Amino acid sequence: MIDLYTSTTPNGQRASLMLEETGLPYTGHWIDLSRGEQRQPAFLKLNPSGRIPVLVDHDSGKEKPLVLTQSVAIVLYLAEKTGKLLPEDPVGRARVYEWMQFHATDISTTLFNAFYLQRHSLFGLSLAASILRKRVLGLYRHFDAQLATHPYLAGLDYTIADVIVLPGALALEKRLQGYRHLTHWLTELKQRPTVRQGLAASSPESGHAD
Ligand SMILES: N[C@@H](CCC(=O)N[C@@H](CS)C(=O)NCC(=O)O)C(=O)O
Structure with a gap:
């Protein structure tokens, strides 16, 4: 269990x-x-x-x-x-790691820094936060370009790269609408039953810790 x-x-x-x-x-x-x-x-x-x-x-x-x-x-x-959701061959796996790390290090970390600076905006750091947010939105163009030629981030199959990138992209969905292929990918994935259940399981309606 x-x-x-x-x-x-x-x-x-x-x-x-x-x-x-x-x-x-x-x-x-x-x-x-x-x-x-x-x-x-x-x-x-x-x-x-x-x-x-x-x-x-x-x-x-x-x-x-x-x-x-x-x-x-x-x-x-x-x-x-x-x-x-993780291919066995090293080359397929490397592609998964590449997209997974792109998001986990470049995007998530930059967004966290923007969030942190925004909280300290009284000290004049909100400009820095907005520069970081713009950088993140710019980086998503690479995800859009990849999804223009592949159904999923690491290629033909849904993998943990998609699982790791999806929630952050969903949180920014409104600001990513200019990215047609990324938006299409988000729309498709939101229909996936396991995605619907996975999002519901992290919502307040799912219950409280003891
Ligand atoms: N790198 C960690 C980050 C974990 C993290 O920052 N969690 C946040 C929510 S997204 C949290 O619990 N924040 C509560 C707090 O800092 O008080 C991960 O990927 O799990």
Whole structure:
């Protein structure tokens, strides 16, 4: 059995989207970040950095359950555990890693920095935040170009590259409308039953942590 501690953010959604793809049974626990539930002692025992997502796998094959943080690590672990959404050949896998890392390092990190600077805008940093946001929107043109010639980011199949990129792109959907192929990809994926279930599993309606 697996427990997932998550919330309605792109990082939380990555984990629940992937769990739905694997078909593994799991229980979701929605963490209310606005009420600071991620800083409660019980949660900090799971992740001392006080952030979602956290996955606890009670069937990891080891004596103790595996407690895993970091959305990309969670997605990779689930892909390797189940053999889903990750090609076996090194070249196919390299393409998945390329798109996965493009988003996880260039886009997610830049967006986080923009968010952080915006919170400090009283100190005159909102211009820096808007420059970073513009950079992110510009970088998405590479995703659009890739999707102009491939149905999915790493090629012909839906892979963890799509799982990792999808929630962040959905959060910016309105601002990405100029990117026709990216928008088409988003529209298609929103129809995918596992995507609908994965997004629902990281929403407040899915329930609260104990
Ligand atoms: N790099 C981490 C980032 C995790 C993260 O920053 N989670 C945010 C939500 S997206 C969080 O829990 N923030 C709560 C806080 O900082 O108090 C990952 O990919 O899982």
